[in-house]
Amino acid sequence: MNRTLIATVADCPGVLNRVASLFRRRAYNIESLTVGHTEKNGVSRMTIVVDSRRTDAGKVARNLEKLIDVLHVEDITDRPAILHDLALIKVRIRDRVARSEILRIADSFQARLVDMCPSTAMVELVGSERKIDTVVEALRSHGILEMVRTGRVAMVRGVSENEVEAMASTEQRMSMWEEGGNQWQE
């Protein structure tokens, strides 16, 4: 079973390296890791998916929390959350029939057609990993030329008490970070 961790980290040089190095050193199996900016300047957010049959997500979280540049870690697996993956899929168009079928598949899964040439089409799809898997299967017979998936990004629905606390602690640490004029966090 997969577990999803959200880590907010200071956006400073080497932070991805530190996180990746931790996973390597402790031999943690990671399904996916995405990283990007957040609503706050200087704070990045990582969504980490762990295969809990092989790696204890709690240990991953506790070890992440020891890293100085990591501000907050939360396991959101058991909370109502949006878990999305984004895929770009380039498919071969053999003939007119294939073309209309690809359009139909894209339409029925609410995928966007983002590029169309006489011989290829590019489909952009956002949704759960399962939904993307389904679309990939449907398109496979046409010949998938290229595909890229971002890996899971996640966000908890609504606002719970925990989240308010987490936001407060992140904010507090960020303000310390700004005052201190450095990347120090803990």
Next chain:
Amino acid sequence: MQMTGAEIVWEMLRREGVEVVFGIPGGGIMHTYHPRKEFGIHHVLVRHEQSAAHAADGYARASGKVGVAIATSGPGATNLVTGIATAMMDSSPIVCITGQVSTSVLGSDAFQEADITGITLPITKHNYLVTDVNELAATIRDAFQIARSGRPGPVLVDLPSDVQKAVTEFVPPMEEAMDSGQSLPVYDQEALDRAIELINRAHRPVILAGQGVLQSGAQHALAAFADKTQTPVAVTLLGKGSFSPSHSLYLGMMGMHGHAVANQAIQDADLLIALGMRFDDRVTGNPEMYALQARKIHIDIDATELNKVIPTDVAILSDLRPALTAMVDAVSPRQHGAWGERIEGWRTRSREMETLHHQLKDSLPAPHIINEIFSATDGQAVIVTDVGQNQMWAAQYYATECDRPFLSSGGLGTMGFGLPAAIGAQFARPGDEVWVIVGDGGFQMSLPELATLVQEKLPIRIALINNRCLGMVRQWQTMFYDSNYEATDLLNPDFVKLTEAYGIPALRATTLDSAREAISEAHANRGPMLVEFEVARDGELSHVYPMVPAGAALDAMIHRSPAPVASVAGGRAS
């Protein structure tokens, strides 16, 4: 006030209370060395950068303060690596400052460039590459804070040469910004209540005391807790000094070469109370067979250590002292008469097996040497060991009193640690008598530091236990590798002459009587001295006993034969 980066380094060190640093200069750090004198900080010129890190580590362990090592870029920095890893494994607070090539050529494989922040990433608590002189002061402040806070550890600050040279207005960084985030974890009351319930119900409890007791300053709480609950105490190698060995509840050291009574008690316990220790494999033996009848309470300051190796019934994330102090108040006074009697039985048998309790003619057993050092120094010396048999004998037979330093490379087991760490320890405790116990193998890994010792006029006493081989490896070869002595015999120099060439007086002892005399002479001498003890390379006396073979249960101990024998113990391991 306008200052260069180099001046900011020393100013910040001064503000951190640093009195001495250990290092070697070089092209990449020369700017920083240049203004040192103006700041009144003593620099110890070691002979290899690894020793700078070990000396800083030894200083930190013996003083409780942060130790500082300085090295140049490239090879200077990479030579620190083993010392940094040693400090990391043993939670020792050191700050390493390394030179780096100028930011303009960073990443271009410039002369003496090494990616030291990349290299030390997994063996530091944190590290920094400072690319802006305006961040330098705050970075050094942060480095010290991180090194000593929570579970201590090494921090490295990499300084490109242009940053050392750059001039800026020095603004002292705020102290409080950092300290506000430093709060140590304090126990959860509900978990503590569950622990107390287990303690109140236990009939065969044992306390496992680790280095966390010392680092948290919980020795008095530990003594009070043990007394009130009448719980015997076993210590880890790094936990020596956390509990008085003269206390009747003291079991001794646990683990692979621990005291038999301690291991036996752990295996038969119905409750283990683990305090500031981390169930290292040298402590547990086979974890699948470890203390199977026991419930386990584990208190540690590092959340990642809880349930890492040994699943616990109650895991408490806390600074030890407040947790233990609260427990002393909350537990009911206990008596464990029957348990105490069983332990006394084991203790008696364990003693009978010990080499120390046998008079051996015409031989010089290492346990007797350590015992003589203990007697001569009245148990008050600062003991620093190297790694291997010398370390285990020192740990077994120097009964370190509560609060006395016993310095040893535990987690990493770094040969060559002893001499440089002793140099650091002597700076930390100038008034104390420092003895370093080394073997002939490890001694030769940091031999050049004899020159440092002379240059700094340090009165360190060196006990060299010479068995003309890499003794611990050879012991394993005897026991588990068909006595195939592959690459363990050493053709050594004349250590007495060699030491004298450095200007240090040296003596050689081959019998117990001459050993006793030499030790008392070294003790009485006000300066440094080396005593070389020629001990057996073969036979039972050359082995450290008892021993738990790797992967075996903790009570599957191999003891020495009841009577002294000359032959090696070939088949007894299986």
